[in-house]
Amino acid sequence: MSHLAENHGKGEVRKRMRFLEAGQVDDAQVVIIGAPFEEASSYRKGSSLAPAAIRRASQSIESYSAIFRADLRDAGLGDAGDLTLSNQIEEALSQIADTVESFLRKGKRVVVLGGDHSVSIGAIAGARRVVPNLQVAVLDAHSDWRDSYNGSRYSHACTVRRIWELVEGRVWVAGTRSFVGNEDWSRYVSIDELPQKLDPSRPTYLSIDIDALDPSLCPGVGNPEPGGLRYEQVISLFKALSEFSLIGMDIVEVHPLYDPAEITAVTAAKLVQEGILAFWGK
Numbered sequence: 001m002s003h004l005a006e007n008h009g010k011g012e013v014r015k016r017m018r019f020l021e022a023g024q025v026d027d028a029q030v031v032i033i034g035a036p037f038e039e040a041s042s043y044r045k046g047s048s049l050a051p052a053a054i055r056r057a058s059q060s061i062e063s064y065s066a067i068f069r070a071d072l073r074d075a076g077l078g079d080a081g082d083l084t085l086s087n088q089i090e091e092a093l094s095q096i097a098d099t100v101e102s103f104l105r106k107g108k109r110v111v112v113l114g115g116d117h118s119v120s121i122g123a124i125a126g127a128r129r130v131v132p133n134l135q136v137a138v139l140d141a142h143s144d145w146r147d148s149y150n151g152s153r154y155s156h157a158c159t160v161r162r163i164w165e166l167v168e169g170r171v172w173v174a175g176t177r178s179f180v181g182n183e184d185w186s187r188y189v190s191i192d193e194l195p196q197k198l199d200p201s202r203p204t205y206l207s208i209d210i211d212a213l214d215p216s217l218c219p220g221v222g223n224p225e226p227g228g229l230r231y232e233q234v235i236s237l238f239k240a241l242s243e244f245s246l247i248g249m250d251i252v253e254v255h256p257l258y259d260p261a262e263i264t265a266v267t268a269a270k271l272v273q274e275g276i277l278a279f280w281g282k
């Protein structure tokens with residue numbers, strides 16, 4: 001993992017916080033990867049602080065899930081720490097892609113903590129090299145369908161469009177209530193319809209922009225958008241997707257600087273925990 005931060009000091013390993021109950025990555029079945037990249041953000045900066053905030057928030061929740069009747073302690077969870085990423089977007093996305101590819105080739109599953117939503121492009125590009133028939137489910141308040149924004153094709157306003165290209169159209173998005181007007185409308189569905197759009201025989205990647213949830217529940221985001229999903233709806237989606245073959249997921253766009261009482265980070269940590277146990281807990 002050449003891009004992973006080496007936290008070795010002079011003759012000692014500096015202690016860093018791992019996600020709840022996570023150990024080393026070598027023997028892990030599921031690996032958490034921090035991708036603290038925010039250069040593709042169009043409005044508020046600060047999502048690069050999210051991996052650390054989500055790890056800290058994870059210390060406040062239980063490792064056992066009463067919903068999925070499983071415990072993170074039994075999930076073979078490892079935490080790879082944060083990637084040391086270039087501030088050049090294409091280089092950073094390539095670093096993320098290489099890392100995800102490498103873990104998937106070892107048979108592991110990945111949970112990527114953004115960072116802004118552009119990190120999903122890198123993660124899915126890496127996954128696509130290992131699993132060519134990949135399909136993607138996205139939760140996002142914003143359609144992210146622009147071909148380019150502020151002169152960049154990798155702006156976080158272009159994420160769904162880039163994913164759509166990467167997986168030959170096999171992407172469906174739910175929770176969206178902010179559109180430009182020229183979207184491929186067939187891609188945008190209700191969260192109840194989302195599992196029906198997916199092919200159960202295909203490996204699946206789930207990307208969660210935390211702003212898909214209602215801002216009253218997750219206010220600490222880059223671009224808040226009223227009228228969002230309830231937490232219980234996301235859990236229902238997890239239950240439906242537990243029947244699928246998930247190879248990875250990400251949670252992006254948590255903005256700790258705008259997160260009163262850290263509730264967005266706690267909700268993100270909880271979704272990481274429930275997602276891991278839903279998809280890989282048994």
Ligand SMILES: [Mn+2]
Binds near residue numbers: 140141142209253
């Ligand atoms: Mn969004």
